[in-house]
Amino acid sequence: MSIYMFNLLFVYFWSWLSSFYGKKDISLPIGYRPNNLMVYISIVSLVLVSGLRYGVGTDYWTYSLLYNIAGIRDLGDIIGWGESETASDSDVGFIVFLWVLNKITDNPQLMFLITALITNILIVRTLRDYVKPFELGIFLYICTFNYYSTFNGVRQYLVAAVIFWSFRYLITGNWKKYFTIIILSSTFHASALIMIPVYFIVRRKAWTSFTFVLTLCFVLAAMLYNKFISLLMFLIKNTQYGHYEEWFTNNSNGMNIIKIFVLLIPLVISYLYRNKIREIWPDGDYVVNLCIINFLFGLLATRDFIFARFSIYFGLYQLLLIPIFTRLFDKKTNTLIYFILAVCFFVYSYMLLPVDSNVLPYKSIFSK
Incomplete structure (x- = not known):
């Protein structure tokens, strides 16, 4: 370590x-x-x-x-x-x-x-x-x-x-460059194509009725998981992901609930201070929407960890959202929030290192 x-x-x-x-x-x-x-x-x-x-x-x-x-x-x-x-x-x-x-x-x-x-x-x-x-x-x-x-x-x-x-093209609405990059990227990993419909979903104001309808759909999918998986398998059976049917039907390994709270808490803060965030960054709603989608895939990942693979595309946007919290209040309060964030996430990382992703023990090509 x-x-x-x-x-x-x-x-x-x-x-x-x-x-x-x-x-x-x-x-x-x-x-x-x-x-x-x-x-x-x-x-x-x-x-x-x-x-x-x-x-x-x-x-x-x-x-x-x-x-x-x-x-x-x-x-x-x-x-x-x-x-x-x-x-x-x-x-x-x-x-x-x-x-x-x-x-x-x-x-x-x-x-x-x-x-x-x-x-x-x-x-x-x-x-x-x-x-x-x-x-x-x-x-x-x-x-x-x-x-x-x-x-x-x-x-x-x-x-x-x-x-x-390429987020710079999403916030400016330059869909030609954004889609071109996504299509080229999909030759490296086909799942990148999910970001094309996401472009239209996130380029709107956060916390509208659409947000809550989208959340409801994901909550129902998590609650009615078996029926959701049956529909999903029907849609992807003739694609390169069709072989995942056995995985979905036999695997029950879900995401740790602690990770869900790590995704949820910044969204709660973003909702409570949504107007202030818009003052600081008018395009911040796009970031919030991307983080909401990240949380929603996290909900599905509690049923099967494979859905966390989609969060790879959305988790990075938390890095754009969370630092804004250190700019919401007066200087003294912002400094305290900075310190709290640093301590909490350091402890979070320290707890995960020994058990997550096989990153320990670390060996380099010089010490193998």
């Missing part, structure tokens, strides 16, 4: 310095730009801890195997030019990506390093542009467990990072 603690302290320190030595920038929604050099020093630590890990994460060996398989395949078969039965890969973009990396080296560690680099740069750059105080956003990135979750579901988090960076 010592490497994770060092990483947290190192990243927070340099993020704090980047905020301290930042400058006014009215082109950004927060009106302030942290110091870029110090931002990238923070990124270096995040990338190295993630990218140089060895055997860490539940999916580590699965991705290593996938990397090796991609390296021995023919490019024509991967993208459908050949006659191989394996030419029907739905996530062909990711397989081509691995194939290209194999031309550099057959060591899968390169994949983990490159994906860590892209994922963390895109997430941190987005936090830099939309979060104030920036260092709190970075602290939450680690202590909400989003950072550690990137060690698993590598390609889906890579896609989620790209879409998270």
